[in-house]
Amino acid sequence: QVQLVQSGAEVKKSGASVKVSCKASGYTFTTYYMHWVRQAPGQGLEWMGIINPSDGSTGNPQKFQGRVTMTRDTSTSTVYMELSSLRSEDTAVYYCAREGGRWQGDYWGQGTLVTVSS
Amino acid sequence: QSALTQPASVSGSPGQSITISCTGTSSDVATYNYVSWYQQHPGKAPKLMIYDVTNRPSGVSNRFSGSKSGNTASLTISGLQAEDEADYYCSSYTSSTTLVFGTGTKVTVL
Numbered sequence: 468q469v470q471l472v473q474s475g476a477e478v479k480k481s482g483a484s485v486k487v488s489c490k491a492s493g494y495t496f497t498t499y500y501m502h503w504v505r506q507a508p509g510q511g512l513e514w515m516g517i518i519n520p521s522d523g524s525t526g527n528p529q530k531f532q533g534r535v536t537m538t539r540d541t542s543t544s545t546v547y548m549e550l551s552s553l554r555s556e557d558t559a560v561y562y563c564a565r566e567g568g569r570w571q572g573d574y575w576g577q578g579t580l581v582t583v584s585s
Numbered sequence: 586q587s588a589l590t591q592p593a594s595v596s597g598s599p600g601q602s603i604t605i606s607c608t609g610t611s612s613d614v615a616t617y618n619y620v621s622w623y624q625q626h627p628g629k630a631p632k633l634m635i636y637d638v639t640n641r642p643s644g645v646s647n648r649f650s651g652s653k654s655g656n657t658a659s660l661t662i663s664g665l666q667a668e669d670e671a672d673y674y675c676s677s678y679t680s681s682t683t684l685v686f687g688t689g690t691k692v693t694v695l
Contacts, residue, residue, distance in 0.1 A: 511674060512623075512674050512689070514676075514683065526683070527683075528586060562631070571637075572621075575631055575632070578630055
């Protein structure tokens with residue numbers, strides 16, 4: 468069965484960086500793209516970008532360009548999302564979601580809470 | 586890219602049908618059939634309920650159905666049940682090769 472298991476909660480200071488991992492199992496890792504989505508407390512879902520685990524190519528919206536780095540390790544079937552220059556408004560739950568083939572997330576990780584404090 | 590517009594809340598009694606709208610633009614919903622719907626219970630990850638406007642993933646109840654007209658997509662829940670009480674989000678592929686989510690709708694079962 469498909470599983471996406473994310474790393475644990477993080478507390479960071481403003482200006483620092485955070486790196487969240489998402490380990491995939493139950494399918495061929497390089498066959499499916501992976502999305503990153505975040506959700507601030509009490510707010511809606513926000514798309515952060517997508518990575519192709521096969522070649523490492525990425526795409527993300529202008530809002531996050533220059534601040535988000537997505538990478539992958541095919542030897543461990545893990546994708547990573549690093550967010551730099553953290554500010555209080557980056558406090559959110561961060562999710563990875565497998566791209567089901569037509570721009571939908573068919574399987575989701577359990578989420579990783581990142582808290583940014585000043 | 587602005588979020589797709591959804592009503593903040595929709596409510597209905599058990600057994601009734603409700604419909605949630607998702608309004609976009611010519612750059613997303615109106616042009617592409619890559620519209621999806623997600624259900625999210627408190628403290629849980631979103632769950633895919635509808636993809637490609639009308640398709641249900643395996644295991645999703647047929648009480649959930651999707652449609653689209655112009656720049657507005659809709660999710661209908663028929664035979665409303667207590668377990669349907671949750672937040673619902675739509676999403677769409679965009680002409681900028683990005684994904685945009687809706688503002689979210691809280692469904693309350695009275």
